[in-house]
Amino acid sequence: xxxxxxxxxxxxxxxxxxxxxxxxxxxxxxxxxxxxxxxxxxxxxxxxxxxxxxxxxxxxxxxxxxxxxxxxxxxxxxxxxxxxxxxxxx
Amino acid sequence: xxxxxxxxxxxxxxxxxxxxxxxxxxxxxxxxxxxxxxxxxxxxxxxxxxxxxxxxxxxxxxxxxxxxxxxxxxxxxxxxxxxxxxxxxx
Numbered sequence: 778x779x780x781x782x783x784x785x786x787x788x789x790x791x792x793x794x795x796x797x798x799x800x801x802x803x804x805x806x807x808x809x810x811x812x813x814x815x816x817x818x819x820x821x822x823x824x825x826x827x828x829x830x831x832x833x834x835x836x837x838x839x840x841x842x843x844x845x846x847x848x849x850x851x852x853x854x855x856x857x858x859x860x861x862x863x864x865x866x867x
Numbered sequence: 868x869x870x871x872x873x874x875x876x877x878x879x880x881x882x883x884x885x886x887x888x889x890x891x892x893x894x895x896x897x898x899x900x901x902x903x904x905x906x907x908x909x910x911x912x913x914x915x916x917x918x919x920x921x922x923x924x925x926x927x928x929x930x931x932x933x934x935x936x937x938x939x940x941x942x943x944x945x946x947x948x949x950x951x952x953x954x955x956x957x
Contacts, residue, residue, distance in 0.1 A: 818907040821947040840930040
């Protein structure tokens with residue numbers, strides 16, 4: 778698993794794109810983009826914008842989906858999650 | 868690519884879960900769950916609910932993300948897309 782993770786939430790998509798670009802520019806080879814629930818769509822946007830608009834030498838290495846349990850005042854709920862691992866080509 | 872596709876839109880998630888279950892019960896080995904834009908999160912929900920709640924012998928074979936061009940009255944726009952290929956284990 779990549780140790781360099783960007784967690785995508787409800788902020789504008791370009792905030793997360795910038796976070797990913799910053800990590801790659803600092804020299805790491807892999808960045809994983811993670812999100813849960815409705816932010817999953819935004820995580821896909823982040824990965825696509827990074828690759829198509831800014832870093833064409835970055836590829837999708839792996840995409841994992843999973844179900845996580847979230848505790849709330851109403852009890853436990855299941856929420857879907859995604860992890861998109863981006864890797865810089867040699 | 869699987870010829871059996873379920874396109875996830877804005878209806879309740881269980882509609883699409885049922886569509887996937889129906890395809891598998893008709894005997895096909897692979898079903899691909901597709902979505903664009905904000906429906907991407909729902910497509911991940913569909914895949915997770917099918918596997919975790921209904922068909923434990925179904926695995927995620929592949930997940931692809933892409934960017935599609937959409938024509939609208941305001942001109943061309945880019946939208947992210949996902950394709951989750953589910954496969955029945957032998």
